[in-house]
Amino acid sequence: xxxxxxxxxxxxxxxxxxxxxxxxxxxxxxxxxxxxxxxxxxxxxxxxxxxxxxxxxxxxxxxxxxxxxxxxxxxxxxxxxxxxxxxxxxxxxxxxxxxxxxxxxxxxxxxxxxxxxxxxxxxxxxxxxxxxxxxxxxxxxxxxxxxxxxxxxxxxxxxxxxxxxxxxxxxxxxxxxxxxxxxxxxxxxxxxxxxxxxxxxxxxxxxxxxxxxxxxxxxxxxxxxxxxxxxxxxxxxxxxxxxxxxxxxxxxxxxxxxxxxxxxxxxxxxxxxxxxxxxxxxxxxxxxxxxxxxxxxxxxxxxxxxxxxxxxxxxxxxxxxxxxxxxxxxxxxxxxxxxxxxxxxxxxxxxxxxxxxxxxxxxxxxxxxxxxxxxxxxxxxxxxxx
Ligand SMILES: Cc1ncc(COP(=O)(O)O)c(C=O)c1O
Numbered sequence: 001x002x003x004x005x006x007x008x009x010x011x012x013x014x015x016x017x018x019x020x021x022x023x024x025x026x027x028x029x030x031x032x033x034x035x036x037x038x039x040x041x042x043x044x045x046x047x048x049x050x051x052x053x054x055x056x057x058x059x060x061x062x063x064x065x066x067x068x069x070x071x072x073x074x075x076x077x078x079x080x081x082x083x084x085x086x087x088x089x090x091x092x093x094x095x096x097x098x099x100x101x102x103x104x105x106x107x108x109x110x111x112x113x114x115x116x117x118x119x120x121x122x123x124x125x126x127x128x129x130x131x132x133x134x135x136x137x138x139x140x141x142x143x144x145x146x147x148x149x150x151x152x153x154x155x156x157x158x159x160x161x162x163x164x165x166x167x168x169x170x171x172x173x174x175x176x177x178x179x180x181x182x183x184x185x186x187x188x189x190x191x192x193x194x195x196x197x198x199x200x201x202x203x204x205x206x207x208x209x210x211x212x213x214x215x216x217x218x219x220x221x222x223x224x225x226x227x228x229x230x231x232x233x234x235x236x237x238x239x240x241x242x243x244x245x246x247x248x249x250x251x252x253x254x255x256x257x258x259x260x261x262x263x264x265x266x267x268x269x270x271x272x273x274x275x276x277x278x279x280x281x282x283x284x285x286x287x288x289x290x291x292x293x294x295x296x297x298x299x300x301x302x303x304x305x306x307x308x309x310x311x312x313x314x315x316x317x318x319x320x321x322x323x324x325x326x327x328x329x330x331x332x333x334x335x336x337x338x339x340x341x342x343x344x345x346x347x348x349x350x351x352x353x354x355x356x357x358x359x360x361x362x363x364x365x366x367x368x369x370x371x372x373x374x375x376x377x378x379x380x381x382x383x384x385x386x
Pocket of ligand 1: 035093094095096119165169197199229230231232233238242243
C-alpha cells in the first residue's frame, strides 16, 4: 500500500529515542519540557468542571456548524474588545482551526509564511492540507523582531497567508504596535490573510510597553485577520477540546460562511465542550492566575540560579510558558540535550526543535512544578559548568 507523501517518516529523533530507552529502563526523568497543564500539579475545581461537562444540554444533538450560540456568546464576552458571537466559529482545538483555515485559504502547493523560530507544528499542519509553510527568520536584538523586509521579500504568487503567534512560542515575543500596523499593511497590500495565534495571550510575564496585547484591539484591520485561541491554554483544559476562530477585517462574514461549510463536513466539536464553555470560561481567570504565579516563580528560580554564571543567560520572557536559556555553543544543542538526558536524566528541548538559528539555546518549560524545575535546573547548570 502506498501512503500519502504528506506523511512524515516514522523514525523518532535521537532525543525521543533516548527518552524512550530511559523510560523503558524505569529511570526517573526530570522533565523540564512539560506543557500538559493537567500533569503540572495545578489545583482544578474538579466538581465545577465535572458539573459543567454534565449539563443536560449534552443529551441532545443539535448541531450548528459555527458552534452553539451560547458557547460563542460566552467566548465573545470573555474576550471583550467588541467581539460578537457572530464573529466566531468553534473548533475542537486550535490545531483543527489551522486545518480549517488552511483549507479555506489555499490550494495544494500554495504557501503560508511563518516567522521563525516558532511552534514546529505549523509545518505539519500546513503540509497535511497540501500547503507549504515557509519559515522567515525573525531576529533578536534586545528582543525578538519580525523581519518585515524579509517577510515582504518572501511573498510569491503562491503565498496566501502569514501566520504569527502572539506572544510567540517559544520566544515569548509579543507583536509590537508598530509590527502590527506594518504586518497588516503588508498583508493588505499583497492580498494575504493574517492568522494570529493568541493561545498564550493571557500569559504576559515581562511585557514591553508597546506590545499588542491582542489582535482583537484592532476592530477594523485592513486585511482579513483570523485570531485563534482555545480552552487548552485559556482555561488550561486541553482535554475538553474546544478552540475558536475570530474573524475580523475585509470579507470576515463571507469567510465565516465558508468556514462553516468546512466545519459542517466534520461537526467535530462535542456537545459537552460547547455546553460547558460558559461555566469553564468563568473558571478560567482563577486557573490562569495559578499558571501566572507558577511562571513567575520558576522565572525567579532561573534568575537566582543564573546569578554569578556569566557564561549563561536567559532571554526576556515577554509572555508564554517557555524560557530560552543561552549557553556557549561549544557543541550542538541536540547533542548536549541528549548527553544531559543520558548522563543526568534531565530533559530539555534543544533550540533547533523550534528552528532557533544556530546553536546555543535550550528551551525550558516554566510550567514545570517548582520542585522539579529547581532540581532539574540545578543539574542542568552543573552540566553547563565550564
Ligand atoms: C502556539 C500554539 N498554538 C496552538 C497550540 C495547540 O493548541 P490546541 O491544544 O488548542 O490545539 C499550541 C500547543 O501547545 C501552541 O503552542
